[in-house]
Amino acid sequence: MTPDCGTYDVLAGNGGGAAVAIKHPRHLETGADMRALTLVADRKLELADIAAPAAPGAGEVQVRIKAVGLNHLDLWGYRGMAFVKRKLPLVVGAEAAGEVTAVGAGVSFAPGDAVVMYGALTCGACNACRGGRDNLCENVGGIMGFHVDGFARDVVNMPERLVVKAPAGVAMRDLACAPIAFATVEHMLFDNAKLKPGETILVHAAGSGIGSAAIKMAKAIGCTVITTVGDDAKAEHARALGADHVVNYRTDRFEHVVRKITAKKGVDVVFEHTGAETFNGSLLSLKRGGRLVTCGATSGPSTTLNLMQLFQQQYKIFGSFGASIENIRTVLAKMAGGLLPVIDTEVALADFERGLARLETRQVFGKVIVNF
Numbered sequence: 001m002t003p004d005c006g007t008y009d010v011l012a013g014n015g016g017g018a019a020v021a022i023k024h025p026r027h028l029e030t031g032a033d034m035r036a037l038t039l040v041a042d043r044k045l046e047l048a049d050i051a052a053p054a055a056p057g058a059g060e061v062q063v064r065i066k067a068v069g070l071n072h073l074d075l076w077g078y079r080g081m082a083f084v085k086r087k088l089p090l091v092v093g094a095e096a097a098g099e100v101t102a103v104g105a106g107v108s109f110a111p112g113d114a115v116v117m118y119g120a121l122t123c124g125a126c127n128a129c130r131g132g133r134d135n136l137c138e139n140v141g142g143i144m145g146f147h148v149d150g151f152a153r154d155v156v157n158m159p160e161r162l163v164v165k166a167p168a169g170v171a172m173r174d175l176a177c178a179p180i181a182f183a184t185v186e187h188m189l190f191d192n193a194k195l196k197p198g199e200t201i202l203v204h205a206a207g208s209g210i211g212s213a214a215i216k217m218a219k220a221i222g223c224t225v226i227t228t229v230g231d232d233a234k235a236e237h238a239r240a241l242g243a244d245h246v247v248n249y250r251t252d253r254f255e256h257v258v259r260k261i262t263a264k265k266g267v268d269v270v271f272e273h274t275g276a277e278t279f280n281g282s283l284l285s286l287k288r289g290g291r292l293v294t295c296g297a298t299s300g301p302s303t304t305l306n307l308m309q310l311f312q313q314q315y316k317i318f319g320s321f322g323a324s325i326e327n328i329r330t331v332l333a334k335m336a337g338g339l340l341p342v343i344d345t346e347v348a349l350a351d352f353e354r355g356l357a358r359l360e361t362r363q364v365f366g367k368v369i370v371n372f
């Protein structure tokens with residue numbers, strides 16, 4: 001099985017600036033150990049007591065985690081993949097928001113600041129990082145919560161450059177959707193597909209965290225949105241979000257409905273992440289010269305492609321993974337302006353697996369949030 005992150009090549013080892021010592025917790029003068037939710041084997045999580053990190057060093061920010069957003073990435077990691085370079089136990093949680101508790105020398109944050117974290121340990125020095133394209137980093141040290149220790153713990157020390165200040169007045173549960181879900185959608189729609197006001201877009205899986213975000217972001221700039229759902233209850237939710245047309249993919253061939261809605265012309269953009277089951281139908285839904293952007297393959301990683309159709313129809317296909325730190329700043333500003341994520345469920349740390357089960361069974365409409 002291939003994960004959404006494909007062949008992302010990373011180093012093994014602990015990250016986040018704080019190695020986790022599960023077996024021999026180190027007690028700090030400042031008090032007790034802290035909680036960390038660890039993956040100890042495929043599909044097996046354990047709540048561990050680990051040592052709280054030391055005071056932040058120069059250039060580091062210490063963050064108390066308040067909320068973790070779940071993504072399909074967490075599900076891929078939880079199920080286990082033989083070829084992924086990682087060491088267990090691994091602290092899970094790839095997307096989080098929290099509050100600064102302490103800062104090291106030379107850091108511009110202050111205790112009490114609300115922040116979100118960029119969860120890939122990028123180098124900050126390569127051409128891609130210096131050009132603001134951290135998701136193309138040539139020396140990435142892993143994705144936190146997937147390859148290296150993540151955010152499902154009470155406190156974490158982070159390099160300052162991977163911490164982004166959040167606007168006041170936005171709830172932690174909403175902020176926790178910024179670094180992966182919202183920023184990924186921002187990057188797909190606007191950096192890659194270059195979606196413009198007035199265009200028509202097909203968004204797959206309105207009920208997913210990124211699908212619901214894509215609908216809201218596309219409607220916010222005045223696009224016509226066609227979306228797919230797997231049941232009628234989700235269709236109602238999708239319309240409430242502003243989707244102009246909703247197709248139940250279990251009862252109708254979405255590509256036929258799209259051609260009908262667009263008077264056989266096709267859409268300008270398709271937002272793909274479902275993969276094998278939908279990819280060819282997605283291409284058939286595009287107008288000539290249309291753009292398809294994809295960040296996932298939840299229904300399977302492989303498909304066949306009609307190359308004659310690809311060049312004759314002049315399709316543009318964009319693979320998209322992660323986001324830039326600037327994308328996170330942009331979506332935080334959108335949240336401050338009222339464009340908020342759809343939250344399906346909020347669970348406590350001990351119910352992390354219940355949250356994953358909702359994602360796995362596709363019961364969700366919107367994001368699952370784990371509160372601390």
Ligand SMILES: [Zn+2]
Nearest residue numbers: 123126129137
């Ligand atoms: Zn780099």
